[in-house]
Amino acid sequence: MPARTPSSPAVVLRDLTFSWPDGGTPVAGVSGTFGAGRTGLVGDNGTGKSTLLRLVAGHLTPTAGGVRVAGTVAYVPQRLTLDTGATVADLLGVRAPLDAVRAITGGDVRPELFDVVGDDWDVEERAVAALASAGLPATPGALDRTVGTLSGGEAVLTAVTGVRLGRADVALLDEPTNNLDAAARERLAELVRTWRGALVVVSHDRALLELVDATAELRAGSLTTHGGPYSAYEAALAVQQEAAQRAVRDAEQTWRRERRDRIRTAERIAHSQRQGRTDTANARYVKAVVNDRRNSAEKSQGDRRGAALAAEQAARDAVEAAQRAVRDDDRIVVDLPDPGVPAGRRIAVLGGVDGRDVVVAGPARVALTGANGVGKTTLLERLLAGPSPAGELRTDRVGYLPQRLDALDDDATVLDAVRSGAPHVAPGELRGRLARFLVRGDQVDRPVATLSGGERFRVHLARLLLADPPAQLLVLDEPTNNLDLASTDRLVEALSAYRGALLVVSHDGAFLDRVGVDLHLEVTPDGVVER
Known part of the structure; x- marks a missing residue:
C-alpha cells in the first residue's frame, strides 16, 4: 500500500515538559508534530516515548509547555495487561453504553441511561462482531471476560480492535505487537495498513514500522521526523552518521593544523623576543627610540599570539560540535555467571x-x-x-x-526490588551492577511505579x-x-x-x-x- 502524504498536523507539541514528583524528567522541552497519517515513534528505552504518549492522551498533565490534538484520542498503553480486573468491554471502550443498554432492557428507565446509549443500541452486537473479525473469542459472555483470563496477545489485540471500533481521530499505540503470535501480528498489520485518521505507534518491531508513512525519533529531548518507514529512516541515519564522522575527521585535521600554527607562532615570537633583547643591548639609539620600537613589537606579538590561540580554540570547539552529532549511545551490558550445570543433567x-x-x-x-x-x-x-x-x-x-x-x-525503589533477588549482595555492589543495565544515579532510588x-x-x-x-x-x-x-x-x-x-x-x-x-x-x- 503506498504511503499517504500527511496533511495538517494531528498533534502539536510545544516545549513539552513533564517531571515526576521525585524530580525525574523523562520529557524535557520537546517540540514537534505528528501528521494526519501513520507515524512510527522510535527511540531507545527510557527516552520518554511512553510518557509522551500519555501526555498526548491526557493521562498526564504537562509540567510546562502544551499539547494540541485535532479531535478525539484513543490510547492503548504498554502495560494494559497489568490491569487484570478490566474486562473485554473495557478494552473495547464500550463498557458505559453496554451497561446502560443492559440496565434499560432490565427495566431501568432513568433518563441519564438513554443519554449514555444515544444511538448505540446495537453496541453489544457490533462489539462481538469486531472481536470475531479480529480472530478473537466472540462467544456469549465474551465481553465480560477479564484481562486476567486472556493471554497477553489477546488483551493487546482486543484493545487495538477497540480503538478501531471507536473511530477516534487520533490513535496512540504503545508496543502493540507485544505478546502477539504470528497470526495476530498479521491481523494487527492489516489494521495498520488500512488505518484511516492519525496513528502514532511506539514499537521496536521492524515489520510493523515498515507500514508507517513517517518515522519520528525521540532522542535527547528532541523529536525529529523522517519521511517514510523505518528502513528509510535507518538509511537516512546511516548517511547522516557517515557525514558526521567525516565532519569530525575534517575538524580534527583543522584543529591539528591550527595547533601546529599556534606553536610555530609562539616559536617565532620567542625568537623575535630573544633577538630584540640582543638588539637592545647593542643599540646605539637613544633609550626613547628603543622603548618605542620594543612596545610596538610586543603589541604586534601579543596580537599574533592571541589570534593563534583564538584560531586553535575555534578549531577545538568545531571538533566538539562535530562529535556531538556522532551517536555514541550507551548500551546495556549483560554478563551471566556460569551456574555450574553439568551437561546432560x-x-x-x-x-x-x-x-x-x-x-x-x-x-x-x-x-x-x-x-x-x-x-x-x-x-x-x-x-x-x-x-x-x-x-x-x-x-x-x-x-x-x-x-x-x-x-x-510499585512502591519499592529500584534498588530494593533488585535486592530482593540478591539479598546477600552489598547495596554498593548492586548499584555498580545496575549501572551496567543503564540504571544509574538517582534512578536507583526511584519508585518502580x-x-x-x-x-x-x-x-x-x-x-x-x-x-x-x-x-x-x-x-x-x-x-x-x-x-x-x-x-x-x-x-x-x-x-x-x-x-x-x-x-x-x-x-x-x-x-x-x-x-x-x-x-x-x-x-x-x-x-x-x-x-
Missing part, C-alpha cells in the same frame, strides 16, 4: 501429549511456541508452582521473567540476572517485549554464552534463531509436542 520435565514427557537437560535451549490463548504462560506458571501435569522442576535455582511485569512492587515499560523490563531483567546464586534455569516469557533493538542484541549475546538451561516463550522467530534454540516444543491443550 535433568533440569526440568515437561508433560507431553499422550504421557510422553519431554526432558529439559542442561545446557539446552528450549523454545515453547503456540497460538495466543493456547496456554503457554499457564504452563510455565504451573511448572513453577510445583509438580503437576504440566511438569516438574529438578532444580530450585530458577530465574523467571514473566510476561506481565507485575511481580515488582515511575518507570517506563523499557526501564521496568531492565530492572526486572537485572533482578533476574543478578540473582545470587545464579539461576541454573532461566524461564523467559516473551523476553523481547518492551526492549529496544540494541538491548535485544546485548541480551542475545548474553543468552548465547549462558551455560545453564533456557526455557523461553517467544513469538519473535528472529530472536529464537539468534539465541540458538536446540528444541522447539509446541504447546497444545493436551500438553507439549516436539516440532
Whole structure:
C-alpha cells in the first residue's frame, strides 16, 4: 500500500515538559508534530516515548509547555495487561453504553441511561462482531471476560480492535505487537495498513514500522521526523552518521593544523623576543627610540599570539560540535555467571501429549511456541508452582521473567526490588551492577511505579540476572517485549554464552534463531509436542 502524504498536523507539541514528583524528567522541552497519517515513534528505552504518549492522551498533565490534538484520542498503553480486573468491554471502550443498554432492557428507565446509549443500541452486537473479525473469542459472555483470563496477545489485540471500533481521530499505540503470535501480528498489520485518521505507534518491531508513512525519533529531548518507514529512516541515519564522522575527521585535521600554527607562532615570537633583547643591548639609539620600537613589537606579538590561540580554540570547539552529532549511545551490558550445570543433567520435565514427557537437560535451549490463548504462560506458571501435569522442576535455582511485569512492587525503589533477588549482595555492589543495565544515579532510588515499560523490563531483567546464586534455569516469557533493538542484541549475546538451561516463550522467530534454540516444543491443550 503506498504511503499517504500527511496533511495538517494531528498533534502539536510545544516545549513539552513533564517531571515526576521525585524530580525525574523523562520529557524535557520537546517540540514537534505528528501528521494526519501513520507515524512510527522510535527511540531507545527510557527516552520518554511512553510518557509522551500519555501526555498526548491526557493521562498526564504537562509540567510546562502544551499539547494540541485535532479531535478525539484513543490510547492503548504498554502495560494494559497489568490491569487484570478490566474486562473485554473495557478494552473495547464500550463498557458505559453496554451497561446502560443492559440496565434499560432490565427495566431501568432513568433518563441519564438513554443519554449514555444515544444511538448505540446495537453496541453489544457490533462489539462481538469486531472481536470475531479480529480472530478473537466472540462467544456469549465474551465481553465480560477479564484481562486476567486472556493471554497477553489477546488483551493487546482486543484493545487495538477497540480503538478501531471507536473511530477516534487520533490513535496512540504503545508496543502493540507485544505478546502477539504470528497470526495476530498479521491481523494487527492489516489494521495498520488500512488505518484511516492519525496513528502514532511506539514499537521496536521492524515489520510493523515498515507500514508507517513517517518515522519520528525521540532522542535527547528532541523529536525529529523522517519521511517514510523505518528502513528509510535507518538509511537516512546511516548517511547522516557517515557525514558526521567525516565532519569530525575534517575538524580534527583543522584543529591539528591550527595547533601546529599556534606553536610555530609562539616559536617565532620567542625568537623575535630573544633577538630584540640582543638588539637592545647593542643599540646605539637613544633609550626613547628603543622603548618605542620594543612596545610596538610586543603589541604586534601579543596580537599574533592571541589570534593563534583564538584560531586553535575555534578549531577545538568545531571538533566538539562535530562529535556531538556522532551517536555514541550507551548500551546495556549483560554478563551471566556460569551456574555450574553439568551437561546432560535433568533440569526440568515437561508433560507431553499422550504421557510422553519431554526432558529439559542442561545446557539446552528450549523454545515453547503456540497460538495466543493456547496456554503457554499457564504452563510455565504451573511448572513453577510445583509438580503437576504440566511438569516438574529438578532444580530450585530458577530465574523467571514473566510476561506481565507485575511481580515488582510499585512502591519499592529500584534498588530494593533488585535486592530482593540478591539479598546477600552489598547495596554498593548492586548499584555498580545496575549501572551496567543503564540504571544509574538517582534512578536507583526511584519508585518502580515511575518507570517506563523499557526501564521496568531492565530492572526486572537485572533482578533476574543478578540473582545470587545464579539461576541454573532461566524461564523467559516473551523476553523481547518492551526492549529496544540494541538491548535485544546485548541480551542475545548474553543468552548465547549462558551455560545453564533456557526455557523461553517467544513469538519473535528472529530472536529464537539468534539465541540458538536446540528444541522447539509446541504447546497444545493436551500438553507439549516436539516440532
